[in-house]
Amino acid sequence: MLKIGDFSRLSQVSVKTLRYYDEVGLLKPTQVDQVSGYRYYSVVQLRQLHRILALRDLGFSLDQIGHVLEADLSTEELRGMLRLRRAEQQQRLLKEQECLGRVEALLQLIRQESTTNTEAVILKDTEPQRFASIRKTIPAYNQVGQLFGALFRDFPGSTARGPCFAIWHDDEHKDQDVDAEACIPVDEKYQGLSTIRCADLPMVKVASVIHQGAYNTLTQSYQRVLKWVEANGYQVHGPIREIYLQCGEPLRQDDDSYVTEIQVPIALDRGGRRVGNY
Amino acid sequence: MLKIGDFSRLSQVSVKTLRYYDEVGLLKPTQVDQVSGYRYYSVVQLRQLHRILALRDLGFSLDQIGHVLEADLSTEELRGMLRLRRAEQQQRLLKEQECLGRVEALLQLIRQESTTNTEAVILKDTEPQRFASIRKTIPAYNQVGQLFGALFRDFPGSTARGPCFAIWHDDEHKDQDVDAEACIPVDEKYQGLSTIRCADLPMVKVASVIHQGAYNTLTQSYQRVLKWVEANGYQVHGPIREIYLQCGEPLRQDDDSYVTEIQVPIALDRGGRRVGNY
DNA sequence: GTACGCCCTCCAGCGACAGGAGAGTCAAGC
């Protein structure tokens, strides 16, 4: 019979941990002195503890380890658990790799530009959203206000479910003849009018940046997010969205208090794999 | 001014999380109603929140994020933090990869052998330990008892600091003329006798398995651990140790109650990298 | 006598929230 300290030295597992395993019922000492409460382990239990440690090193939770050990499962069941575990672990690994990739991409961005101009770009999944819209080719980006004017004229403004936004359908930047869509989110049940298109915004992965400032400085934020997309190994994959989180009436091009979100749909650009369904 | 629910929808951050960020002082709403306690956020704060999310996605803790945001640090400091972060993340990634490797290795082992015979092998670092020993070439492995006999004859048994063990110095399995060392752990201050060698066991990475059963079944455990070492991409790297956790007097070859730990020093066997210093 | 060196139990803390109870608040419809 070994006292907990001896057992701890032999197994290289801390006394605290052994007590914890006792508490959660994972490894109970073969004998406990009723009077002193001293735990006594037998050498044979080292084998049991080894099994616990092995499963722990495979990434199983103590709860799962408990089930595995007491279930005494077949090879086939074990194989199943391991395959599940492998899938989980692959997911985790992927996440950690992506995280590392983001850190490295940012370091690279900083190295490239001497400017500290690294406004926060984040990756997120947009929520699906029904919207009403008018789509038309307009002379320039900043003329989209007229489309919104037409949209609001035909439209009961109270049905808006969030900030209105624009979709730029062109594949590249254009100085004129912009294929633009002025949109307003509406309720799911809304079906549209004759003059107004009604569609569902799909769920899609986007790189997003919040632009605070006048519209005539938007290009800076565009450059930032596009550089970020490139540095992170993504590829623009669908029309860019511009969400007017805060703007005024009448609309001005030089109002510093406006807040706009730019969303760039993206897909992975590594080894031909693709993400996104826009 | 946006109520927390609106802010949550716009940012896609849960209400709970927003309240938590308020509590820890990471993002306080611009206004809080004194009477109702309602939090009111301004659209501008979306930018702040975006910064928080960006840093979070880089793997920083909320604590660090708080420091980063309020410190308003220089490009050089930012670079430093990112490099530190990168190093940490690389470490984590390595761990997760190793974990996945172990899972896959075990799956492979199961696939190879139909037997469920997967006694727990774990990877650990041995602790440095001073020991007294006698080393000699003996006819066969099971003759090591005689060495221990000689060792104990010259040796005050009470100085033992743990279970005695053997070291097999041969590079490969031998049926005769085994280069064996019978060892007993002693206190750090112990300096040895004339007839007895005294040395320090170095800290080393080992694959370890607990064998429960008679000595004449030890080969099964040896096979298991050696297969594990191979499947996990390691290489035997130093003399194998056999630790007699439980044995009896007189020593027998067929006593089922004996417990023995086998420790196989290992080094990485991938791309020429090496671990271990035995 | 006392000073270690064990061992015990019980409680708090970590990090980043999620879930839920119980109660108050707000805006719209009647």
Added chain:
DNA sequence: GCTTGACTCTCCTGTCGCTGGAGGGCGTAC
């Protein structure tokens, strides 16, 4: 003006695998 239902508040608990510490008991060596 009242009800209803959606929204919000605070406060408490739980997560996971331990670690650290307080406060106390027991046994042995000096």
